[in-house]
Amino acid sequence: MDLRLTEKVAVITGSSKGIGKETATVLTEEGAKVVLVARHEDGLKQAVADIKEKTGKTLDYVVADVTSDSDAKKVIDYVKDQYGQLDILINNAGSAFAENFDQVGLDDWQNDLNLKLFGWLRMIHAALPELKKQGGAILNLAAVAGKTPPAQSSPTSVSRAAGLALTKTLSKDLAQYNIRVNAVCIGLIxxxxxxxxxxxxxxxxxxxxxxxxxxxxxxxxxxGDTREAADVIAFLVSDAASYVSGTAVNIDGGSGAAL
Known part of the structure; x- marks a missing residue:
């Protein structure tokens, strides 16, 4: 299937390793121009080298932290200056902090929400003026725990659940600009x-x-393998999924308890 990603410009946060890096590889193979974003330049340089070895193409990158308003703006300003457009935003940055509720302090809650939910919000706010110009796609990486939180999963499952609600809300608010908003819920990858x-x-x-x-x-x-997750993500942000918005797809080998 032709995903019709040629010459699309994509930003992927948390893309120096794991699913983010593999998604960058798939999008590059499909002809997209990908800008990697992560906090550590060494990791980004290694990711660029690895992807070039696989695809023969050199990717761009920006060192940035999604917990910073100015860094989020810096990423989008760079993309606008270098490419003149933005078609795809993939919010992948995040980590899993899960504990028994009694062991989680208020600072832990704030830090988790700041990285995940507000990290998404910062990047979306910064990217929206560019995405509005021609439409596009936003893809948020959540977890199956966001749908069915197990015990001892605070605060990460709560942050993910809030992110899924945000995804659904944005899919309705941004449809007028032909911006599709979806999520994937990751299981064991x-x-x-x-x-x-x-x-x-x-x-x-x-x-x-x-x-x-x-x-x-x-x-x-x-x-699962990172490539299996990346293939689904690439489809959801592509024009091949042009009538898919407001959904959260499980990538979990069938282990989730919710659709």
């Missing part, structure tokens, strides 16, 4: 954090053996 758990819990097992352990209770029988 191979990442640096999960690989550390693998090395700690079962260093004698291969990745395939560890990923398919029944203890994860994944109906498809294994932990």
């Amino acid at each position: 191979r990442s640096g954090q999960i690989e550390k758990r693998w090395q700690q819990d079962a260093p004698d097992k291969t990745w395939e053996e560890y990923a398919s352990d029944p203890k994860f209770n994944i109906p498809l029988g294994r932990i």
Whole structure:
């Protein structure tokens, strides 16, 4: 399928590794111009080198922190100056802080919401004037816990749930500008954090053996790969999904309890 992404300009936050980096790779393969965003320049340079090795194309990047209003504006100003347009914003920056409610202080709540919910809001506010010019797509990366929060998942599941409500609201408010807003809810996907758990819990097992352990209770029988998440994200931000807005797609191997 032709995703019709050629010459589209995309910004991806948290894209120096993991799903963000893999999504940048897929969009680049599909012909998009991608600007990577993360806090650490060393990681961004490595991501650019890795993607160039795979695709033969050199990506742009901006060092920025989504918890900063001025940094969010800096990213969009750079894209406007360099490319003259913005078609796609993918809000991927974030981390999972989950604890028993009794162990979570007010500062923890504020920090989590500031990174996730308000990180999305900062980037969207900054990007909106450019997206309004020709329409486009916003994609927010949430987690299945945002739909069905388990025990000991504060504050991350609450931040994600708020982000899903924001996604639905924006899909209605921004439709008049032909801006589509969707989310994906990530389950267990191979990442640096999960690989550390693998090395700690079962260093004698291969990745395939560890990923398919029944203890994860994944109906498809294994932990997912970043490429599998990136392919879904690329579709949702592409013109091939031009009539899809206001939805949150689970990428979890069937393990989620909610549609």
